[in-house]
Amino acid sequence: MDAPAAAQGGCGNKHIVLVHGACLGGWSWFKVATPLRAAGYRVDAPDLAASGVDPRPLREVPTFRDYTQPLLDLLASLPEGHRVVLVGHSLGGVNVALAAETFPDKVAAVVFLCAFMPDCAARPSHVMEKFVEGKWLDSMDTEMKPQDAEGKLPMSMMFGARIIREKFLQLCSPEDLTLAASLLRVSSMFVEDLVLQQPYTKERYGSVRKVYIVCTEDHGIVDKFQRWMVENNPVDEVKEIAADHVVMLSRPDELVRCLTDIADKYA
Template sequence: MSIDAFKPSTFVLVHGAWHGGWCWARVAERLRARGHKVYTPTLTGLGERHHLLGPDITLQTLVQDIANVLVWEDLSRVTLVGHSFGGVVITGVADLMPERLLQLVYLDAFILPSGVSTFDTLPTDVTDKLRAMAALQPQPSLPAPKPKSLGLFEPEDVGFVESRLTPQPLATYDTALQLHHPVGNGLPCTYIHCTTPSFAAVEGSRLWAKENTGWDWKELQTGHDAMVSAPGLLAECLDELVYSAR
């Protein structure tokens, strides 16, 4: 491998629903120790920005959050990682500014085509139940799930996540992703499947990526919230991906 292959890379790690930039702390620490530059922005209305929660936060708001990070920090050749619902966000960002990106990494993530919302992918009885739950909240939002449903079982991991999850803005599930290019916009893409246990909610996205694309495919033997349950494995996987993409 050439000396250039060991130059540090830039990562922007995008969290999923109910999470915040905090969830990447263990992975970011490991990547920075390897010399990489790492950004872990929190999307509007979530995490330490939960005080901004309101009905006007749409999927486009979240896409613009990450696009603004790339512009204001003047980033280029970025490995953009989206976990779970964050996969929808990075698809939108890649559609807007592929010139700033090196590759996309979908970490056990949702993938939506243009014109489709997250609610469009769910059965009507499920969306009706979720809307009813959201209506009971002080702001229209989806209550956070239990950590066990995210594949977390160790007491330390459960405690770390449970105390930090915040409600998800309802309109982010209700608004459709609007794309002008195919998903991925021609960039190198990798899908990482967290296998132990497998997260059923993203099964359709996993199958689509595996059967309808030429994307790279990786598997990690851990649960859905891999950045919490297996930060070492995930950091090593991401590290390998940036070197292979050069």
């Protein structure tokens, strides 16, 4: 894939960190990470805990911070003065929000890609609770079940073949659908833990520049709910891509152009 024209020449040491959503892994970014690196950007696409090739089972990841720790470790390892563009997809929006709260000085901008976006007024679980309360998504064949009899661990979640095909990857190729179905892992929304956390602060998370990328053909986190989150927590810029929920597989070229524009503007 050719490097996008917008990214050719002069991207310097700009660093983009791509954060996957629930049940996915760093692998989901392969169509985006490859051309970004070819264009000269530094790109990381870490596996969060119990995701991708991370060896831990979900039961060993009891909290959302534990789940996010690989991302937090990556940011902690960066030298002073080094700033990244954080991109969170779907549930990954809450991961990048936590990362920005923890390391605001290391974040040039946070990009929410058809993602859950917390505000600074309510607990981090609030947007997901509103999503469930509003019945914005038919769970179809998603399997949700407790991990332990005592209920101390968060509810596990695994997407079924039908919801993947009809709600998340409806614009993807049959090959990408097959790949995703073979690589998904049991995950969690960690709502039980997030509901106990304090809101992210205006001084830290609230101070970081934010961009929201609306995917207008998303049947998972639908367009209208994405725009409600932006109204609820205004951002510096809104961009649009005519894509389904797993935009990095269905519309990678458009997403690469979008991310290079953002990196060149904010980083």
